[in-house]
Amino acid sequence: MANEAKFREDPDLAFLQYLDYKDLKLLADTLIKDVEGTEQWTGSLKKTLLANMKMYETEELLYKNSWKAIVAEIQLFGGDTLVNLVRRKGVLYQEILYDVAEKIGVDFHKGTINTVELEEKVLRKLFGKVKTLDDIDEINQTLKEKGYLGLTSLKESPLKTIKNSVGGGSVGGVSGGLLAGLNIAKNLVKVNPWVAAATLPLTAKDITAPAYRITIPIVCIVAMLRIKFDANKDSYNEF
Structure with a gap:
């Protein structure tokens, strides 16, 4: 429950x-x-x-x-x-x-x-x-x-979908910038989740x-x- x-x-x-x-x-x-x-x-x-x-x-x-x-x-x-x-x-x-x-x-x-x-x-x-x-x-x-x-x-989780779609630079129009943004999110949330939510790159912010x-x-x-x-x-x- x-x-x-x-x-x-x-x-x-x-x-x-x-x-x-x-x-x-x-x-x-x-x-x-x-x-x-x-x-x-x-x-x-x-x-x-x-x-x-x-x-x-x-x-x-x-x-x-x-x-x-x-x-x-x-x-x-x-x-x-x-x-x-x-x-x-x-x-x-x-x-x-x-x-x-x-x-x-x-x-x-x-x-x-x-x-x-x-x-x-x-x-x-x-x-x-x-x-x-x-x-x-x-x-x-x-x-x-x-x-x-x-x-x-x-x-399935969009994070998994993105990781499977990205190799090196950009695949299918999805850039590594989003993955970088999500890595930033992981670090920021440990310090201040409100700051993380406000400062993430737009594509990553859309997921959260x-x-x-x-x-x-x-x-x-x-x-x-x-x-x-x-x-x-x-x-x-x-x-």
Whole structure:
């Protein structure tokens, strides 16, 4: 249960504990695999869920009791990898939402907009209107067409892929400069991960930066789950 140990109390994601297990499974699946079904090379949620399966008899109990691990995975994907290594936790959802909104060009002012309002702006910016979970296939297709899902997650670590592709100077357009940047990162992170995250060469920094291929669809799903939750609060037990 490594993920749960990295869980941070997060008021914007606390409602997830009351959701139907199928909604939690949707979140988990989005964190574990991309829209093409390829498993993310980073993250440990799948390993956590497999471990938790030994304790819970049904799929419903598994996901209901793993909501903190799911939140922790969201928080980790939203943070810079190098900084995460030192603080051993990710970032709060509000920071992830701000990053996603800025990434897709939403006009907003921090401190004067609440989470619900900003999530609505994100959905309208991406899809022209506020979508529901019934539109999930259309949502994934739109994000893919807009290029917000990235190059899909690699089947193996990109560091390994790069090393296998580079020999001597440059192969396939990939230069040894990136490898040099990654070596710099290894040394810098031992001294100051925040400095490392800010000063890495751009290509290396892209690898350690928040995983927008994951955080953008996750923010969309969280936003729609919040709408569903707010509309059906009375039907959720313990709330």
